[in-house]
Amino acid sequence: MNTGNKLPVVQLERVVRRFNDRPALDGISLTLQAGEIVGLIGRSGAGKSTLIRCLNGLDRPQEGRVEIDGTDITNLSEQALQPIRRRIGMIFQHFNLLSAKTVADNVALPLKIAGQPPAQRRAKVMELLELVGLADKADTYPARLSGGQKQRVGIARALAADPLLLLSDEATSALDPETTQSILQLLQDVNRKLGVTVLMITHEMEVVRQIAHRVLVLDAGRIVEEGPVARVLASPQAETTRSLLRGLSPVLPQDLARQLAPQGEQALIRVDVYGAAARQPLLAIIQSITGLPARLLHGGLNDVQGEPYGRLFLALGTADPKAVQAVVDRLQPETTAIEVLGYVPSDV
Incomplete structure (x- = not known):
């Protein structure tokens, strides 16, 4: 340009x-x-x-x-x-x-x-x-x-x-x-x-x-x-x-949405990322906080004019409230939006 x-x-x-x-x-x-x-x-x-x-x-x-x-x-x-x-x-x-x-x-x-x-x-x-x-x-x-x-x-x-x-x-x-x-x-x-x-x-x-x-x-x-x-x-x-x-941004698949509950074995979060934040090793960061492996359940990254952006649905591997809050506090400054959606079984 x-x-x-x-x-x-x-x-x-x-x-x-x-x-x-x-x-x-x-x-x-x-x-x-x-x-x-x-x-x-x-x-x-x-x-x-x-x-x-x-x-x-x-x-x-x-x-x-x-x-x-x-x-x-x-x-x-x-x-x-x-x-x-x-x-x-x-x-x-x-x-x-x-x-x-x-x-x-x-x-x-x-x-x-x-x-x-x-x-x-x-x-x-x-x-x-x-x-x-x-x-x-x-x-x-x-x-x-x-x-x-x-x-x-x-x-x-x-x-x-x-x-x-x-x-x-x-x-x-x-x-x-x-x-x-x-x-x-x-x-x-x-x-x-x-x-x-x-x-x-x-x-x-x-x-x-x-x-x-x-x-x-x-x-x-x-x-x-x-x-x-x-x-x-x-x-x-x-x-x-x-x-x-609507239709361009990933949404939570119905099979996952049906398993969401107010309590459960591991927290499920939605993270929206853009720019430098999209290049961060988010799963490794989460594991360094919780001591447990986190998983990407849905979503992904795209690219616009060389600038990455995306929406990720991540299972944290834990339901411990302090650990979940620690993850949110750590990721919030580096993401455009983060939300705890609920809890899902560990085998999803």
Whole structure:
């Protein structure tokens, strides 16, 4: 991630946008730095579409400021907005390609609008089609392309004007899982090679997990949680985040849950870890406290952008209250969350 440019690419300060006195955006503040991939996630109606429209100047907030690369666009005229809009590339869910134009002509459209000469346009288009892996499809029409190929054309078109910011609006939700993987990989490559800032708008936490550096969780027009993706995945604070994470975070298997009791032979704890804590030899630490071997019963570790996180369900090997409390006290500073769930038999 390149953050050499100290000036934020996007700066929103207490932005409010109301429709019929109902706030679609309710005092949002956020910053996007150069070279970041940031995931903006929320359910339908959370305010994602309104936020996009405020970022590209298609909608104006009633309160607050929207700055793009240091320029306050909140009250700019349509004419003054045009050069700024050209620095913002859009990738759409349903591709928005012109069916009567070839792949090359679709990609060239922003350059033609900007008045670039034909030879220069053609050279730029072929460079972009090479980047997205479609150099051999330049003269093909969209109807002959797969969904993934159409989205690659959309990405090339979004990059045509050398944007500072790339807005990806549910870009993978119409694609199958394998194609989604290839598009996310392409966006990572584009981010790495060109240094463009990417804002991924989605309702899928799995998309955010795979490529984003940071995540912003939007609910009812407010950002209810934000932070490094691994940290948010390891220890979500907002109920909205926890709801969106269901299916991604390990849960206690039913056979273990059925054996949980208020008393028993050994305590069962849930530990959420992130970063350096995820690299600690937790089982060895527990055994050094209790004198008995601890066991991993369920869960595991994942990796996001080189940062480990995970959820572990551990049997301590003892039910002694003092030993259990000693384990909790020792691990608490190094974990994002720890909880004694109950007690289970020693033979689970």
